[in-house]
Amino acid sequence: MKAEELKGLSKEELNEKLQELEKQLMELQFKRRSGVEKPHLFKHTKRGIARILTVLKEKEHED
Numbered sequence: 001m002k003a004e005e006l007k008g009l010s011k012e013e014l015n016e017k018l019q020e021l022e023k024q025l026m027e028l029q030f031k032r033r034s035g036v037e038k039p040h041l042f043k044h045t046k047r048g049i050a051r052i053l054t055v056l057k058e059k060e061h062e063d
Contacts, residue, residue, distance in 0.1 A: 001048065006055045014059075018052045021045055 006014065025045045028036060036042075
């Protein structure tokens with residue numbers, strides 16, 4: 001997701017997305033030992049987590 005799309009979501013929705021991405025990253029890390037078919041997903045997932053955390057911090061400062 002792009003940052004602009006994330007800014008339109010509520011804090012609860014952002015937290016849900018964050019949990020989903022963290023779960024996905026954990027699953028990828030478990031699969032890493034047996035060989036991941038799409039290693040680029042690590043990078044995309046980590047970037048998604050970083051984007052969500054950035055938007056959450058911006059929303060905290062607005063309040």
